Amino acid sequence: MATLEIKDLHVSVATDDGAKEILKGVDLTVRAGETHAIMGPNGSGKSTLSYAVAGHPKYEVTGGSVTLDGEDVLEMSVDERARAGLFLAMQYPVEVPGVSMSNFLRTAATAVRGEAPKLRTWVKEVKESMKELEIDPAFAERSVNEGFSGGEKKRHEILQLALLNPKIAILDETDSGLDVDALRVVSEGVNRFRASGESGVLLITHYTRILRHITPDFVHVFAGGRIVESGGSELADQLEAGGYVKYTGSPEAAG
Ligand code: ADP
Ligand code: MG
Ligand code: MG
Numbered sequence: 001m002a003t004l005e006i007k008d009l010h011v012s013v014a015t016d017d018g019a020k021e022i023l024k025g026v027d028l029t030v031r032a033g034e035t036h037a038i039m040g041p042n043g044s045g046k047s048t049l050s051y052a053v054a055g056h057p058k059y060e061v062t063g064g065s066v067t068l069d070g071e072d073v074l075e076m077s078v079d080e081r082a083r084a085g086l087f088l089a090m091q092y093p094v095e096v097p098g099v100s101m102s103n104f105l106r107t108a109a110t111a112v113r114g115e116a117p118k119l120r121t122w123v124k125e126v127k128e129s130m131k132e133l134e135i136d137p138a139f140a141e142r143s144v145n146e147g148f149s150g151g152e153k154k155r156h157e158i159l160q161l162a163l164l165n166p167k168i169a170i171l172d173e174t175d176s177g178l179d180v181d182a183l184r185v186v187s188e189g190v191n192r193f194r195a196s197g198e199s200g201v202l203l204i205t206h207y208t209r210i211l212r213h214i215t216p217d218f219v220h221v222f223a224g225g226r227i228v229e230s231g232g233s234e235l236a237d238q239l240e241a242g243g244y245v246k247y248t249g250s251p252e253a254a255g
Helices: 046-054 078-084 101-113 119-132 137-141 150-164 180-195 234-242
Strands: 003-015 018-031 035-039 059-068 086-089 096-100 168-172 200-205 218-223 226-231
Touching: 003 046, 003 200, 018 035, 018 046, 018 059, 018 200, 018 226, 035 234, 046 059, 046 078, 046 086, 046 168, 046 200, 078 086, 078 101, 086 150, 096 101, 101 119, 101 137, 101 150, 119 137, 119 150, 119 180, 150 168, 150 180, 180 200, 218 234, 226 234
Parallel strands: 035 200, 035 218, 086 168, 168 200
Antiparallel strands: 003 018, 003 059, 218 226
């Protein structure tokens, strides 16, 4: 059973005025079969948490630990993290000009599985997953994220999720920029992924909208670089009604 354990995590980012501490002691455990939502105002450090766990070089871990099944994630390279079973879909996915979607996916699958997937079964797998996500087959030949709409990028993220089948998936603002149809398709994709019960999901979101489609087991409120409250899915309903003012003290910061 996969377990991602984050303990007293402190993270700083380099700015022109020197290092600025963004995460101020985050404690969170995500187990296989669990879906956790992290919700919080803009600028509270939610993306910093996902970047730090992903191993983004700009984010310096100054204290605490991150382990996956007891293995030290912070000691791993970005590739090793993916091979260990961590999947991180970013708020702003990168464009990779000149590399087709199908090549990109096969390379990623090869890296994660440790061997190249057999071509015939692979093509079938990709086709099926694309169909489930209502992705146009022509999409496979386009360059990664180049000229993709917001909705296409998010479908691409969930396509990766379906094909790479990680132990723990961290999805940052998967709902941003989605129309209702794309939101439904993407949510169904995440729910299919959850259904196996073998993976854990950390869903980072500012809005409660996606949580009407993906019911989390746990909700954590993030403010000022730490988790300030945890509860069940009912906490998301309270946030929908009351916003983040209660945690930030100012309506503007509630974003
Ligand atoms: P959220 O995802 O909750 O909106 P972020 O993690 O993106 O929050 O940002 C948290 C804080 O850290 C913000 O004040 C933001 O300006 C700052 N920050 C994040 N990344 C950087 C960076 N690369 N350089 C400077 N400041 C950053
Ligand atoms: Mg933000
Ligand atoms: Mg963010």
